[in-house]
Amino acid sequence: MTTLRPQTALGGFALVTLLLAGAAVGRVLGVSFGETLYLTGLVLVLGWITNGLMLRCANPSEDREV
Numbered sequence: 001m002t003t004l005r006p007q008t009a010l011g012g013f014a015l016v017t018l019l020l021a022g023a024a025v026g027r028v029l030g031v032s033f034g035e036t037l038y039l040t041g042l043v044l045v046l047g048w049i050t051n052g053l054m055l056r057c058a059n060p061s062e063d064r065e066v
Contacts, residue, residue: 018044 004012019040026036 015044 019037022040022043023033023036026039027033031039
């Protein structure tokens with residue numbers, strides 16, 4: 001059996017926490033639970049893509065082969 005690294009466990013916990021926090025904020029604003037989970041997931045994916053693009057632009061020399 002494989003074990004989880006601490007980073008993986010912490011990342012999973014953070015992801016679940018962000019999804020539930022987004023759902024709670026959506027419920028306060030009067031949006032249904034399913035819609036808030038979808039929107040929170042969409043925001044997380046867009047943030048992940050944006051972060052990856054920003055990191056790639058910050059280190060362009062590492063992506064090119066010499």
